[in-house]
Amino acid sequence: MKKIAFLLFIFTLNSCISVKKYNKRLEKPISSEKLKKDIDYAYIKLQKLHPTLYTYIPKEKLDYKFDSVKNTIHEPLKPLEFYFKLAPVVAEVRQGHLRLVPPEKKLTKKEIKKLKEQKGLLGRLSYYVENDKLYVKDNPEKVANIKNGSEIIAINNIEIEKLLKKYEPLITSDGYNTTYQKYSMARRFPTFFTVEYGIMDSVKIDLKSEYTLDQKLVTREKKSKEDKKKEKTDKKPTEEKKTKDYNPVTKSFNRNLKFLEKDSSIAYIKIKTFSGTYSQKFYRETFREIKKAKSKYLILDIRDNLGGSLAEITNLYSYLAKDKFRFINDLEVANRTSITHADYFSHFPNYLKPIAAVGYLPSKLTSLLMVRHKNDKYYLKSQNIFTPKKPKKDAFEGEIYVLINGSSFSASSIISAKLKNDKRAMIIGEETGGANDGTVAGIYSTQKLPHSKLKLPIGLFLVQPNIEFTHTMKGVTPDVEIKPTFQQILERKDVELEWILKEIKGK
Numbered sequence: 312m313k314k315i316a317f318l319l320f321i322f323t324l325n326s327c328i329s330v331k332k333y334n335k336r337l338e339k340p341i342s343s344e345k346l347k348k349d350i351d352y353a354y355i356k357l358q359k360l361h362p363t364l365y366t367y368i369p370k371e372k373l374d375y376k377f378d379s380v381k382n383t384i385h386e387p388l389k390p391l392e393f394y395f396k397l398a399p400v401v402a403e404v405r406q407g408h409l410r411l412v413p414p415e416k417k418l419t420k421k422e423i424k425k426l427k428e429q430k431g432l433l434g435r436l437s438y439y440v441e442n443d444k445l446y447v448k449d450n451p452e453k454v455a456n457i458k459n460g461s462e463i464i465a466i467n468n469i470e471i472e473k474l475l476k477k478y479e480p481l482i483t484s485d486g487y488n489t490t491y492q493k494y495s496m497a498r499r500f501p502t503f504f505t506v507e508y509g510i511m512d513s514v515k516i517d518l519k520s521e522y523t524l525d526q527k528l529v530t531r532e533k534k535s536k537e538d539k540k541k542e543k544t545d546k547k548p549t550e551e552k553k554t555k556d557y558n559p560v561t562k563s564f565n566r567n568l569k570f571l572e573k574d575s576s577i578a579y580i581k582i583k584t585f586s587g588t589y590s591q592k593f594y595r596e597t598f599r600e601i602k603k604a605k606s607k608y609l610i611l612d613i614r615d616n617l618g619g620s621l622a623e624i625t626n627l628y629s630y631l632a633k634d635k636f637r638f639i640n641d642l643e644v645a646n647r648t649s650i651t652h653a654d655y656f657s658h659f660p661n662y663l664k665p666i667a668a669v670g671y672l673p674s675k676l677t678s679l680l681m682v683r684h685k686n687d688k689y690y691l692k693s694q695n696i697f698t699p700k701k702p703k704k705d706a707f708e709g710e711i712y713v714l715i716n717g718s719s720f721s722a723s724s725i726i727s728a729k730l731k732n733d734k735r736a737m738i739i740g741e742e743t744g745g746a747n748d749g750t751v752a753g754i755y756s757t758q759k760l761p762h763s764k765l766k767l768p769i770g771l772f773l774v775q776p777n778i779e780f781t782h783t784m785k786g787v788t789p790d791v792e793i794k795p796t797f798q799q800i801l802e803r804k805d806v807e808l809e810w811i812l813k814e815i816k817g818k
Contacts, residue, residue, distance in 0.1 A: 330417045336764070337414055340387030345762035347381045350397060353411075353767055356758045357404070360652060362645045362773045363751060367405035367486050367784060376400050390414040390763045391507070399480035401767070407485040407720060407745060408752045412766040413506045429531040430538070432514060433466075433501035439797055440493040445471045445500065447518075448800065455527040458520055460801050465517040466504065478503045484744045485724070486784035490717025491744025494615070498718075553589045554596065566590070568597045575604035577815060578707075581612045585722045587620030590627075598630045598705040608815050609707050610808070612714040614740060618721025621753070621774065625700070628726060631711060631735060632702045636777070638729060639697050641683075641690040642753060643773035650678045650691065650771055652756040691772065711736035712811045715789060720745040721752060725776045727787040732778035740807050741794050743786035749775030 354377045357364055365373065380400050388396070391414055398411040418426070436457065439448040445463045463471050475496065482499070484491035505511075513530040534542075545559040555564035565584050571577040578601045601609065611631075625638045644650055655675075683692050713736045715727050724745025730736040753772030760767065793807045 330419050334416045337390050337416060340389050341393065341762050342387050343384045346384050346388060346393055349393070349760040349763050349765070350377060350381050350384075350400075352760055353397065353401070353758070356756075356767065357401075357769060360645050360649045360756050360758075360769045360771060361404070361406075361409070361751065362643050362649070362771065363406075364404060368403055373403065376403050390765060393763050394765060395477070395481075397765070402481060402483040405483050405486055406751050406770070407483060407491065408750060408770050409768075410481070410483070412768065413503075414763075414765060415506055416509065418510075426510070426531075429533055432511065432529060432531055433504060435529075438463075438497040438500055439800065440475070440497045440500075441797065443472050443475050445475065445497075446797065448497070448797075455516075455529050457516070457518065457527055457529075460520065460797070461525075462519040463516055464519050464524075467508070467515050468517075469508075474500075474504065484720075485746035485750050485786065488717075488742060488744055488746070488786040490742045490786065491720065492717075494716070494718035494744065554593045556584075556586050556588050556590070556593070558583070566593055568600065570604060570606070571610070571812065575606055577608045577610065577812070578604065578606040579610045579612065582616055584616055585619030585623040585627075587623045590620065590623040594627055594630055595705075598703065598707060601707060602705045606707075607709045608712070609709060610712045610714065610811055611736070612808075613719050613723045613727070614714050614716040614807075615718040616720070616723040617718065618723050618725075618745065618752075621722060621725075624722045624726040628729060629700055629703045630706050631730065632700075632706060632733070633708065633735065635699055635701050636733070637697070637699045638777060639725075640749075640775045640777050641692050641697060643775075644682060644689045644691055644771055646689055647679065647682050647684070649689075649756070650682065650754075651675045653678070653754045653771060654757050654768075657757070712814075713738050714740050714807050714811075715743050715787065716741040717744045717786075719743040719787075721750055724750065724787050725774065728778055729776040731787060731790070732776070737791070738787065738789045739791050739793060739811055740789050741792065742788050745786060747783060747785065747787045748778075748780040749773055 364370075368376075377400060380396055383396065384393075394411060394413050398413070401409060401411045430452075435450075435452055435454050436447050437449040439446040447457055447459055447461045447463065450457050450459055465471055466474075478496065478500070479492070481503070482492050482495045484495075511531075513528055516527045516529055518525045518527060542559065545557075545562065549557075551557075552564075555566055557563075558565050561583075563583075565586055566580070566582045568578065568580050571579050580597065609631075621639065628636070628638050681691050683690050711730065713727055713730055715723065715738060719727065719740075720743065724743040724747065727738060727743055728747045731738050751770040751773050753770060753774055755768040755770055757766055757768045759765070791810065793810055795804065795806045799806055
């Protein structure tokens with residue numbers, strides 16, 4: 312027992328030293344020469360691995376962007392300062408999945424334990440962004456009695472407008488879409504702020520509500536016994552939680568079915584994320600129930616769904632299609648060997664990595680054999696997911712409405728584009744944040760810049776729905792455009808859903 316205790320002490324000590332050493336490096340400026348080499352390294356890797364680097368920006372213009380940022384670096388910079396220089400240039404590629412990862416301080420086990428005992432800070436509120444202004448959209452926990460709809464003017468005397476303008480160049484959508492950015496900023500603002508100013512125990516928030524100014528102190532409250540007990544209960548798996556993919560953070564199901572009329576004529580499916588977890592069982596049971604109920608209309612709500620599993624949306628489409636279909640085109644890759652740079656070990660937990668190492672070389676060889684050269688391009692062929700499929704036995708045959716908004720991204724955009732192209736559904740809402748004609752994602756090759764150590768995950772696949780492309784370089788446009796106002800959102804008025812219900816009753 313003494314030996315075990317000693318070994319644990321040594322392990323903990325080494326861990327603390329490692330964290331201290333890592334964090335110290337984040338405060339050390341890096342020479343301008345080394346930072347310029349990192350910029351060149353990042354661009355070379357993008358050119359080598361990204362399958363469609365110049366879809367939304369000409370090569371000459373992107374060359375100029377990378378050269379220009381090098382010319383702005385005249386003195387040593389810390390990794391975070393360098394991040395704010397390079398990240399906007401990476402965003403100029405206009406691929407929503409592509410972004411430079413900001414450097415974050417590591418925490419000791421003691422610090423992690425302390426945070427787990429506390430509630431969050433800025434992340435406990437949900438936000439709305441419009442015209443360089445930040446509003447509180449929802450405050451479910453009544454944190455500091457901050458009212459929904461209040462405008463946040465400053466945090467710790469730092470003006471919000473300045474922060475938003477600083478963070479805006481870090482965010483991009485697919486192509487020339489403009490609806491995605493405000494949703495992404497509202498979601499990522501607490502992260503950006505924490506990365507720049509560190510983890511705090513409290514923040515002072517200046518608010519404007521109607522004609523009054525107010526100041527609130529938000530602190531990291533300690534979790535009560537009731538909070539911990541509820542967390543423990545939320546984490547306990549049940550069959551319903553598995554099938555509907557329960558999210559203990561939002562305390563809600565990620566997918567759900569309900570009927571909006573007493574006669575079950577209108578089925579409504581809300582999918583918050585295509586996580587893939589137990590999704591086959593959910594769709595099998597859901598569409599069996601819809602068929603049994605003899606529903607005439609189906610509303611598929613994928614607003615604020617950022618995407619996820621390609622297998623899940625392919626399976627979902629097989630319950631919506633009327634005829635045999637091909638859902639996804641063969642995946643385009645940059646060259647014959649780019650797929651061999653994929654993040655192989657990231658899919659395995661640490662204890663399995665030694666075993667996974669045995670399959671490393673066979674996996675790379677298999678990847679090479681799957682690449683085909685056609686019309687001066689390279690494609691990954693041909694797994695089961697890309698082959699033509701028949702509709703499922705319980706596929707829905709009635710009329711379909713799909714709800715989308717600017718935060719419908721990636722897989723949500725792909726299935727929306729396919730449904731619209733095949734004239735299988737009426738699309739309602741706001742242009743999607745993800746591109747109509749496909750996106751670069753799938754699996755990633757994470758490159759670590761040699762000197763700054765910043766991480767650059769690069770998507771290796773061009774994923775495109777099997778449709779006639781629009782070439783608009785934008786998102787999926789709705790058949791009927793409806794954008795709720797902030798006031799309607801605060802009042803919980805679902806104007807898009809109301810329009811569909813009115814349309815159905817009119818029939």
